[in-house]
Amino acid sequence: MKKILVVEDSSIVMKVLKHVLSNSDIFQPVYATSFAEAKSLVEGKAEEFFAGLIDLNLPDAPNGEVVDYTLKNGIPTIVLTGSFDEDRRAGLLAKGIVDYVTKEGRFSYEYALSVLERLIKNQDIKILVVDDSDTARRFIATLLRIHLYQVLEASDGVQAIKLLLDNPDVRLLITDFNMPRMDGCELVKNIRHKYEKTDLVIIGLSSEGERSLSARFIKNGANDFLRKPFQHEEFYCRVSHNVEFIELIESIRDMVNRDDLTGVYNRKYFYQHGFSLLEDAQQKSAPTSIAVIDVDSFRLVNEDYGNEVGDGVLKGIADELSALIAQAHFTLARTGSNEFSFVMPGLDAEKALSFTEKVRQILCSSAINVGEYQIPVSCSAGVSTSSSEDLDSLVKNARECLQRAKEAGGGFVLGED
Incomplete structure (x- = not known):
């Protein structure tokens, strides 16, 4: 979370600011009601503050001294003021404030929040x-x-x-x-x-x-x-x-590249992006591995609990896989009804098998919560590795490995012989 310095002496305005900022889960506001209190919060810790919402006129800083102080300490500053003054606004912008917001109602404070959010994106x-x-x-x-x-x-x-x-x-x-x-x-x-x-x-x-x-x-x-x-x-x-x-x-x-149900990438994107990753790896003479992972006996989940619960299981699996795959900076997609695939550029067969097995173990270590149900899942996976084959061949080989794993009882990862 981003720490924000909020300096405001009006209890009414402060109440509104606290309410507006409470709706955000990306900011950690730190409040002060005077220049002296603001200095005590910032002194020696200015680098901790992402930005500041600063009242221009305070009882102990009637001429904007607090704004000069936050700017001097390198804190991006959004000025809050009770009245609009063209010359004052121009002077403050020339000093390097982020924005000048007149306190004219709730919209003004929501606008200030949107400026803070814009700064993060910038x-x-x-x-x-x-x-x-x-x-x-x-x-x-x-x-x-x-x-x-x-x-x-x-x-x-x-x-x-x-x-x-x-x-x-x-x-x-x-x-x-x-x-x-x-x-x-x-x-x-x-x-x-x-x-x-x-x-x-x-x-x-x-x-x-x-x-x-x-x-x-x-x-x-x-x-x-x-x-x-x-x-x-x-x-x-x-x-x-x-x-x-x-x-x-x-x-x-x-949105076009996302699967409607699970939110992970879809089959089309997997092949488009996977082709680029594979081509790049081949130019560097590096191996590329593909894993195809599938839920064992998923048909029984739909039969026993209904399609809505089945969809919930797929969403839960996708969320878990997304978190695991994102940590390794690999690309995950839903490539079949209950099938997920991911590309592992740079991983040879041994490392790809080891990584995929860890993913499978974590995925199957706990039940998927869907409403009142806790659905245990078992998964199998196939892994294919090459430095020269095309993407279609890699996926085909990985699916053949997956099929052999399922025919052998499921619940494990199988690579190429």
Whole structure:
């Protein structure tokens, strides 16, 4: 859980904040009602705090001293204030606060919570900033780092393309127009040969006076355009909007790849992703193993308890398998009605058999709880290993091993002879 410093002297506002934060299971709020109390909590322990929700005016800090203190200690700060003041807001944003929230009702506090949640997600978002002006580039990079984004910088389009190739996990690119060697529109056009709009978001920037420049950027493949100079909050809103667009697309893609009943990956994804893993391992001359695990006599579960309980057993097995397979960073999928498969890149036959047997033992060590029932399960598995065969052959061999295990009575793992 992320520790959050909450400083607020109003008992009514504090009550609302506590209620809003109580609905979150990712934050551990630590409360203070004065500047002195906040300092006692932070002194020597600033690195423990992920962020702060800080009241701008306190009895012992009427001029925002507590905000200066949290910023000085490197705590990302969301300011809470009872009244909106344009000059004060601009000054605080220039100092490097994350956001400025006016206490106007419950929605304001829920918005502040959403900003905190956004900060957590931002830590996994990598953004590339492209601008030949060191001052302009560093300014934008600083704004992004305040919101905890990972930031890469390039001084022109050629360097930007090299950085993209070295960092395929970049999710958003922000580029100026007027640059040497390759202007922003040319950069966008070149990037779109490799990256779709749903894979890499591009925001164009320019202070040029040409009114059609925004259209040029968009027509060449940019997702958005922002004219300089811009307001901090406008910049953050555009970035957040586009990042959330990417996340929405990824969420939809992930849903398509998931099994409706169990939530693990489906057969289609298993073959698509498994092929890539196998190809990568073969290029490195490394072995790849496939395990196919199946519930013994699952038909009897449906006959004795009904299909709804049977579905519950499969969900329970999938949850247990997911936890076990995730620890090893392998890929798990439901590949049959009561069959699950996982790919183990880099594991030879002996290690793959040992790992799969441990998984089977843990899976079968306790009953699956489904409503009022506790259903004991027995599982069998087959394992196939190769450094040269294709995925279909590996899966076929693993299923043959599984079948032999079942014919021998079940309840164990069998590999290739």
